[in-house]
Amino acid sequence: MARSNLLKDTVSGQVDVENILLRLKIILSDLDDENILGWIEGELRGYGEEDIVPDYRIIKGRPMGTYVVNGHAKYSEALVPLNFTILGKEMIDEMLTLNVRDGISTIEKNLNSKNRDRLGKPIATEICHTISNYELQILSMTIRYAANDFEAILSKVKGKIVDIIMVLEKNFGSSAIDEMDISEQVIDDPEKREEAATYINQLVYNENPTSIELGNKNKIKNSTIGKLFGRK
Incomplete structure (x- = not known):
């Protein structure tokens, strides 16, 4: 399978991480998952005093x-x-x-x-x-x-980005990633969207799969993700 330009740009080191995150944010917005977008926003804008920062x-x-x-x-x-x-x-x-x-x-x-x-x-x-x-x-x-x-923080974030892009490529294809638009596939195949969102949540927050409850817009139940954003 041909790789997306987004993945190539990430591993090349020639494009700054902020640029990669902004492009990824556009794609991930189609998944309509507030926890994933919360991580993206934290890395882009920074974490507030009331936020629990990731371990890395x-x-x-x-x-x-x-x-x-x-x-x-x-x-x-x-x-x-x-x-x-x-x-x-x-x-x-x-x-x-x-x-x-x-x-x-x-x-x-x-x-x-x-x-x-x-x-x-x-x-x-x-x-x-x-x-x-x-x-x-x-x-x-x-x-x-x-x-x-x-530098270790940057490396950790880039590693997560690479894993996320690979999940997106597998579920939606490299062409859709380059076009930064997976909305049609998300609408046509809700199960594909839910599977991708679940895996990406696990990659971002290092969650055990059993701690994520599917359905109801991926409501987080007693998990690290929930604690990061004050949810129960």
């Missing part, structure tokens, strides 16, 4: 900063030993963790910038002072995140 968008950083040990030795741009602060393990873990909520285009731009190796989350001075003690006085600190972690 949760990354851990390293605390780098300037601090004084025992009132004498001063270290600059060094790894901050947070275990010597008043913070417990859980609070340290929370401080180092970043839920990447930016849209995919912002992630791509950051990775293509000259500061790609200095991406980080600055910690307010008052917080640095609050968690300090005599043994460790933190003057300034930034949680640095590796560019590889952001």
